[in-house]
Amino acid sequence: MAVVFDTWCRKCGARTSEVSNTFLLRWEGGDIGLMHPGESWQLENYGLTLDKAASKGLLRLSTAYACRECGGISDVKSLSPPSEGTVVGPILLILLITCFAVLVSHNPWLCVLVGLLGFVPARYIDMYVSRKRALRKYGFPVDTSCQHCGSPNTLKLIEFLSDKKARLLCSSCGERERVCGESWIS
Numbered sequence: 001m002a003v004v005f006d007t008w009c010r011k012c013g014a015r016t017s018e019v020s021n022t023f024l025l026r027w028e029g030g031d032i033g034l035m036h037p038g039e040s041w042q043l044e045n046y047g048l049t050l051d052k053a054a055s056k057g058l059l060r061l062s063t064a065y066a067c068r069e070c071g072g073i074s075d076v077k078s079l080s081p082p083s084e085g086t087v088v089g090p091i092l093l094i095l096l097i098t099c100f101a102v103l104v105s106h107n108p109w110l111c112v113l114v115g116l117l118g119f120v121p122a123r124y125i126d127m128y129v130s131r132k133r134a135l136r137k138y139g140f141p142v143d144t145s146c147q148h149c150g151s152p153n154t155l156k157l158i159e160f161l162s163d164k165k166a167r168l169l170c171s172s173c174g175e176r177e178r179v180c181g182e183s184w185i186s
């Protein structure tokens with residue numbers, strides 16, 4: 001989910017639209033911006049899905065941070081790990097329980113029940129392992145400090161603007177401006 005903040009500078013009249021977060025595709029040494037909510041459709045052109053791109057370390061998340069000192073906005077890139085695990089873990093679990101049902105226990109229905117109950121946690125564990133693996137393999141250091149003044153005192157734009165008095169730095173005239181509109185896209 002992303003939020004678009006429209007800004008309008010009272011001093012110079014400049015208008016901007018700041019997006020809280022967007023996905024980027026790492027492709028041939030560059031980053032290609034993916035438009036929300038059509039990411040999956042765009043990725044199809046590259047023979048990818050969101051999850052395929054994520055598990056290959058090709059999906060990045062660009063998150064807008066605002067600086068508490070100067071009000072400047074910085075786009076911070078980070079690796080977006082897969083949000084779905086593989087199905088290997090859960091399938092192994094089902095096989096194990098089936099073997100147990102056939103060879104050891106004489107109550108296969110109970111095993112089916114245990115298998116079904118175990119499926120959800122198995123998927124969670126599997127997802128956790130997939131994310132960890134992708135982050136270890138493709139992760140890179142993320143620097144959230146302000147790209148305008150260098151201050152480390154930043155926070156996510158969406159949190160920054162939850163304070164209605166917060167003002168952003170106008171990129172045209174350098175004045176502080178107030179957000180004049182916001183819209184949510186899910």
Ligand SMILES: [Zn+2]
Binds near residue numbers: 068071146150151
């Ligand atoms: Zn700053």
Ligand SMILES: [Zn+2]
Binds near residue numbers: 012013171172174
């Ligand atoms: Zn301005």
